[in-house]
Amino acid sequence: MTVAVHTQQREALTSLERVVLALQYKKPDRVPAAPLVCGASCRVLGYSYDRWSQDPNIAVASLLAAQELIGFDGFLTLVDLSVEAEDFGQEVIFPERSTALPNFDNPFIRSAEDYSKVKAVDPRKSRRMSTVIEVVRGLIEAKGKEVPTMGFVYGPLGVLSQIRGHAELFKDIIRHPDRVLEAVHTINGVLVEYAKAQIEAGAHAIVLDPLYSSASILKKETWVKFEAEIFKSVADAIRDAGVPVLVHNCGGGVYFDAVMEHINPIAISHAYPAHGSATWEDHAANWAKKVVTIGVADPAKVGHEFSQEQVLEDSRQQIETFKVAEGGFILSSGCEFPPNGNLLSARTMVDAAKRYGRY
Amino acid sequence: MSTEQKKHFERLADAVFELDEDLSRQLSIEVIERGYDAWDAIEFGLLAGVNRAGKLFDEEEYFVPELLIAADAMYSGLEILRPHIKQQFTGHSRKVVIGVVQGDTHDIGKNLVRIMLEVSGFEVHDLGRDVPPHKFVERAIEIKADLIALSTLMTTTMERMSDVVKLLESQNVRNHFKVIVGGSPLSQQFSDRIGADGYAAKAAQAVQLAKRLTGLENAA
Numbered sequence: 001m002t003v004a005v006h007t008q009q010r011e012a013l014t015s016l017e018r019v020v021l022a023l024q025y026k027k028p029d030r031v032p033a034a035p036l037v038c039g040a041s042c043r044v045l046g047y048s049y050d051r052w053s054q055d056p057n058i059a060v061a062s063l064l065a066a067q068e069l070i071g072f073d074g075f076l077t078l079v080d081l082s083v084e085a086e087d088f089g090q091e092v093i094f095p096e097r098s099t100a101l102p103n104f105d106n107p108f109i110r111s112a113e114d115y116s117k118v119k120a121v122d123p124r125k126s127r128r129m130s131t132v133i134e135v136v137r138g139l140i141e142a143k144g145k146e147v148p149t150m151g152f153v154y155g156p157l158g159v160l161s162q163i164r165g166h167a168e169l170f171k172d173i174i175r176h177p178d179r180v181l182e183a184v185h186t187i188n189g190v191l192v193e194y195a196k197a198q199i200e201a202g203a204h205a206i207v208l209d210p211l212y213s214s215a216s217i218l219k220k221e222t223w224v225k226f227e228a229e230i231f232k233s234v235a236d237a238i239r240d241a242g243v244p245v246l247v248h249n250c251g252g253g254v255y256f257d258a259v260m261e262h263i264n265p266i267a268i269s270h271a272y273p274a275h276g277s278a279t280w281e282d283h284a285a286n287w288a289k290k291v292v293t294i295g296v297a298d299p300a301k302v303g304h305e306f307s308q309e310q311v312l313e314d315s316r317q318q319i320e321t322f323k324v325a326e327g328g329f330i331l332s333s334g335c336e337f338p339p340n341g342n343l344l345s346a347r348t349m350v351d352a353a354k355r356y357g358r359y
Numbered sequence: 360m361s362t363e364q365k366k367h368f369e370r371l372a373d374a375v376f377e378l379d380e381d382l383s384r385q386l387s388i389e390v391i392e393r394g395y396d397a398w399d400a401i402e403f404g405l406l407a408g409v410n411r412a413g414k415l416f417d418e419e420e421y422f423v424p425e426l427l428i429a430a431d432a433m434y435s436g437l438e439i440l441r442p443h444i445k446q447q448f449t450g451h452s453r454k455v456v457i458g459v460v461q462g463d464t465h466d467i468g469k470n471l472v473r474i475m476l477e478v479s480g481f482e483v484h485d486l487g488r489d490v491p492p493h494k495f496v497e498r499a500i501e502i503k504a505d506l507i508a509l510s511t512l513m514t515t516t517m518e519r520m521s522d523v524v525k526l527l528e529s530q531n532v533r534n535h536f537k538v539i540v541g542g543s544p545l546s547q548q549f550s551d552r553i554g555a556d557g558y559a560a561k562a563a564q565a566v567q568l569a570k571r572l573t574g575l576e577n578a579a
Contacts, residue, residue, distance in 0.1 A: 039515075098462045098515040104488065166467050170424040171431070174378065217467075219422045252543075300514050300544035305552070338514035338544075 011354075015073035015147040016204070019330065023205075023244060023266055023292055027327035031319055031357030033350040034074035034294070034332045035302070036269070039099060039339035040346070041066035049339065050094035053079050056131050060138030067147060070347045075149040076207060077135050077198070078248075078336055079128075084154055084194070085162035087126035088118055088187065099339060102162050109164040112172060115179040118163070118186050123194035133197045140202030148205065150246060151198030153234060155210040156187040157227040170217070173226055180226060188230045192237045205244040207269065208235060213259050214251030215275045220258050228262035235263045246294070250335035256287055267292035271299070271334025280321050288325035297349065299333040303341020311345045315352030331357065360403075364395050368403040371436065375408025378428040380435045383408075387436035390443075397443035405440070406478055409433045413475060417563060423467055430474045453573045456499045457508040458486035460519035465512035468542060471562040472508060479566050481506075492522040499527075499536050505573045508565065509555075511542040521553040528554075537572040541565055 012029045013021075021028040041062040042052035052058050063075055080100045086092045089108040094100045109115055123129035132152070139149040154162075160183055161169045172180050195206050210231055213223045235245045247259055248269040256274035259265070268291050273283035280296065287293070296318055302311055315331055322329035331353050337346050367386065374382040383405070390400040412429035415421040421429070457473050459466050466488045476483050484502055486494055499507050507527075509520045520540050527533040537556040540549070550558035556572055559565035570576055 095462055099513060101462070101464050101489075104464045166465065167427055167470060170467070171427050173424050174428055215419055215422075217423050222422065222424070250543075298544075298546075300517065300549065301546060303514060304517065305546065305548050335544075336514075340515055340518070 014145070016145065019074055019148045022327060022330055025289075025292065025326055025328040027359035030359060031353045032073040032330045033353035033357075034072050034076070034330055035070075035297070035337045035346040035349045036076055036078070036299075036333045036335065037066050037070060037072055037337045037343070037346050038063075038076055038078045039080070040337050040341060040343060042339070043343070044069055048096045049098055050096050050100070053094065053100050054128075054131060056134035056138060059131075059135045060142065063135070063139060064142055066343070067143070070343065071350045072346065073147065073330070073350075075139050075143075075147060076152060077132050077139070077149065077203075078152040078207075079132055079135070081154055081158065082162055083128040083132055084159040084187070084191070086128045087121050087123065088159065088163055088190075090163040097340070104165050107163065107165050107168075109168075109183075112176040112179050115164075115172075115176070115183040118160075118183040120186055120190050123190055124197050129194050129197075133194075133201050136198045136203050137201040144202055144204075149203055151195065151201075151203035151206045152248075153191050153195050153198075153206060153208050155208060155212070155227050155231050156184045156191055157223075158209060158211045159187050159191075160184060161212075173218075173222065177226075184226060184230055188234065191231075191234050195234050195238050196241060199238065199241045199243050203243065205246050206238045207246045207248045208263060208265070209248045210259065210263065211249055211251055213249055213255050215253030215255065216251050220255045220275075223255065224258055224262065228258060232262050235265070248294075256291070260291060265291065267294050267328075267330070269294035269332060269334070271295060280318075284321050284324050288322055288328065292328040292330065293322055293325055294330040294332045295334045297331070297333045299335045299338055299341070302333055302345050302349065303338030306345060308344065308348045311348040312352050312355070315349050316356045319353070319357045327359065360399065364399070365403070367393070367395065368400055368407070371400060371404025372408035372411065375405055375429055375432040375436070376411045378425060378432060380428070380432045383432040383436040384439060387439035390440060396445065397440040398445070401437065401440055401444070405433045405436045409474065409478055413478070413563070423471075426471065426474070430470075433474075452482065453480075453506065453569075453575065454482045454484065454502055454504045455506045455508055455569065456484045456486065456495055456502070456504045458490035458495060458510070459488035460509055460511045460516050460523070461489055461491045462516040462519060463511045463513050464488045466510070468512065468562065469508075469510040472510065472541065472565045475562050475566045476508075476569060479570070481569065492519060492526050495523050496526050496530060496532070500532060504536055506537045506539065506569055508569070509538065509540045512544070514544045517542075517544060517549065520555065524554045539565065539568055539572065
């Protein structure tokens with residue numbers, strides 16, 4: 001399906017060229033803008049969320065239409081955080097108008113003994129992960145030479161939390177560490193293949209989401225032991241395939257130092273200042289020249305609360321704050337753009353990058 | 360209170376603080392066997408222990424796993440002691456209905472708030488996660504709650520909070536309850552827009568807010 005909505009004026013660089021330069025700290029024509037419009041795209045063509053998240057043709061058509069309408073500079077194939085979990089056996093609920101979620105009344109792992117039930121699956125054949133792989137392939141075939149497509153892999157501890165339940169997993173980390181680690185290793189092996197499969201489908205980069213590398217959830221040493229040291233192999237496999245590794249984490253107080261040490265991404269997409277940085281100014285001074293920043297708009301405010309004038313001003317302030325990055329900045333929402341948010345605000349973020357982000 | 364009792368309660372507090380669920384249960388059984396006052400054991404043992412854990416949580420010494428297990432240790436002792444409370448101690452008798460709104464199953468934040476409210480003396484009725492708006496309203500009316508506390512982590516489910524407020528209004532009971540909201544995507548602006556009575560960014564702030572809204576601002 002194609003949509004003939006021609007709303008964008010031709011610019012000096014393609015989105016792909018613009019993002020590639022930004023990821024290398026080379027100033028492109030302007031600040032790239034990629035407000036993580038994922039599930040929200042289903043509304044552009046009028047599809048329900050449940051169909052969007054399970055049918056790759058619908059997802060691809062919707063994302064392409066959203067890009068045409070909004071003019072954002074990159075696709076992210078984040079469907080929802082239950083994708084991997086379902087393929088490991090977790091029952092998932094698909095609301096018609098909201099994000100899919102695990103049915104925690106029926107968790108796949110009901111007790112510590114059940115961690116051994118987690119078995120490796122083939123992401124190229126399993127229902128949800130293969131869908132995402134096809135979404136990557138469809139986007140690349142349609143727009144691969146113009147707009148970057150970033151694949152997405154949720155971290156193994158995050159996946160495990162989706163098949164055990166968050167609170168139970170966190171308690172098991174203390175009570176049954178060996179059983180948790182065994183399952184994390186099994187899941188991680190699958191995620192290596194999942195990342196490779198997205199790369200084979202043409203992904204320009206892979207975004208890894210180590211959600212619990214956050215002071216709002218786990219102690220740094222705990223995250224390193226239960227995810228970072230293991231998840232590192234997924235990052236290494238991506239780099240070995242010649243593809244850049246990016247990280248997304250919308251949690252509070254992300255351990256940037258540990259993420260850099262173990263995952264070593266070239267960019268981090270985030271919603272809050274790094275752990276140890278009190279303000280965005282502190283954060284920019286501490287990290288903007290060490291790793292490319294993708295963010296940092298508050299998605300709920302941009303999608304639900306702000307007027308268009310406020311979105312413009314918020315974006316302008318971020319561009320100003322991250323001038324210190326010397327080109328290594330991509331204007332974005334700090335987490336997925338709200339699937340039910342005001343799409344006009346996503347477009348206004350792009351307008352703001354054009355208006356205030358010229359280099 | 361005898362020195363021996365004090366020491367026993369301190370051991371109980373330590374058991375909770377050190378995340379030892381079995382020891383908490385065992386020491387609570389010994390409270391009963393020795394004829395100590397059950398409420399004193401709760402106050403100076405279980406609650407003191409979980410309060411210390413909460414303090415370390417605020418200081419980033421403890422994190423979510425540690426706080427959840429400290430709460431489990433507290434509850435395991437509470438289960439033993441509660442039937443033996445001699446004089447009915449109901450704290451300040453304020454009642455809270457709490458839950459994660461429909462469509463969302465992220466309940467860590469809600470659980471932390473529930474624990475801290477309970478430690479602060481509130482009677483908490485936890486409806487769990489993925490709770491439809493009418494269930495909040497029905498339970499609040501049923502137990503004559505003072506406060507309804509709504510939680511969500513997702514932008515897609517924020518509006519379910521508005522549905523709860525609207526339902527209270529449509530049933531002409533809005534002024535019977537204070538409504539507070541919390542969760543990562545929320546803001547004071549959002550709280551104001553949907554007509555809630557307050558927003559808290561963190562669990563500890565939610566307790567202060569609950570106290571203020573229920574007229575207990577200076578309560579311990």
